[in-house]
Amino acid sequence: MAAESIAMLPWTISSAVPSDHRLPPRGGLHCGSHSHTSAAPARNCVVARYSSTQSALLFSKNSLRKCLPPLKALVASETLDAPSTPFSGEDKVGVLLLNLGGPETLDDVQPFLFNLFADPDIIRLPRLFRFLQKPLAQFISVLRAPKSKEGYASIGGGSPLRRITDAQAEELRKALYAKDVPAKVYVGMRYWHPFTEEAIEQIKRDGITKLVVLPLYPQFSISTSGSSLRLLESIFREDEYLVNMQHTVIPSWYQREGYITAMANLIEKELQCFDSPEKVMIFFSAHGVPLAYVEEAGDPYKAEMEECIDLIMEELEKRKITNAYTLAYQSRVGPVEWLKPYTDETIIELGKKGVKRLLAVPISFVSEHIETLEEIDVEYKELALKSGIEVWGRVPALGCEPTFISDLADAVIESLPYVGAMAVSHLEARQSLVPLGSVEELLATYDSQRRELPAPVTVWEWGWTKSAETWNGRAAMLAVVVLLVLEVTTGEGFLHQWGILPLHR
């Protein structure tokens, strides 16, 4: 998706954490971060948060090493509960893979887009205007559909996501079985079939007693895993069976050895296709998110992404592969600032700097999808060749790569003793296993940043105060309504400029 080609009203995303789902205040810890620049190996950044009442943590082995003193202190002050639920033969284990979903036919495109834009984790309206969420989603999805259909038509008439995710589920089931863990594996999509609700119905019919929830996004973002977990939380809350079913969530797994190895294998293999592999710049392209998600709402996505890339580069270094590399963010939407640098601008810059060989590595998603098959393979390749890059290559998405699937199976197995445990308190568990927690705990972890914003004020103030945010939001919505009316009546404006509405000839 080209940045300018997506219809959305991004100024509505003033904050990505809905206040109506807020959980009680908890303690929070941030332990460092860094910015990432081209070719300079940025060292391990940290995504470590904790809640003082229940210890849901998101961090990796490496980040733990860096943060050890404060975390040790934290652990010492907590009750060290053993994993509470020994795993018995009576248990029926289920694994729920969460994914985004994609339209399977061109007729699915508009309703799929409606579901996406109706998600408050994608478009956030100020509270006063929440009732407009669905009409707005309808409006934007109808406007966007023709362009989006073009993209899906060019990749064969629909998204391959369901087929690939189903295959991953089947391979994961087999890998678990081979490791003596018979389990059923379900697929729950956020915006298209099979919807998460459908998967949950099947889980209930099958009488699953222990569930491992595994979002298929290596790095956590409010807009992806967060959105799916929020949905899951609301489904769990309303259902007696589910309230009593034990579960645990693996919120992100970008730091796992098997995943890192699998990514490094793919990169190493693809480098061999170039005539001078050592002269190739490795170009990690991650899906972007609006900057406000990271800076206002505490989305760990950027930090996790940077750490993930450090780990992959460290692994490659061990294999004596020391190529220059860089990270950029693709698929931005509308005029607000998204995570930078942007992929398209970076490609142009690299061309200007005389880089001749680029190997694109899609890093935020484990299946081929429209943004790899169309945006990277067609749009960015074309841009690169125009910008002076002479040789372009692309690493395939992981799909059903055996090392990767086997590692996912290990992640599930390692999480099993913690299914149903209220909190993960063991230092070793935190150090060596996937970070775990219940849906509720994990949703609470990314609330920490927001609580650190200035206290609510009653008078108008400029800046990021709650009052200012509210009034900015209201003013923005009024402006949106006025602009939309003007746009439709005059045939001119930003939607036409972005190519979302056709220009009058």
Ligand SMILES: C=CC1=C(C)c2cc3[nH]c(cc4nc(cc5[nH]c(cc1n2)c(C)c5CCC(=O)O)C(CCC(=O)O)=C4C)c(C)c3C=C
């Ligand atoms: C980690 C991956 C992804 C993040 C982060 C993400 C955030 C995000 N996306 C949009 C808007 C759209 N996304 C669309 C499709 C889409 N997005 C991802 C992944 C991430 N999105 C995937 C895998 C897909 C589906 C691809 C497929 O094959 O079907 C679309 C629709 C596609 C189109 O119209 O071209 C939109 C729109 C936002 C606004 C956002 C963060 C706030």
Ligand SMILES: [Fe+2]
């Ligand atoms: Fe997206």
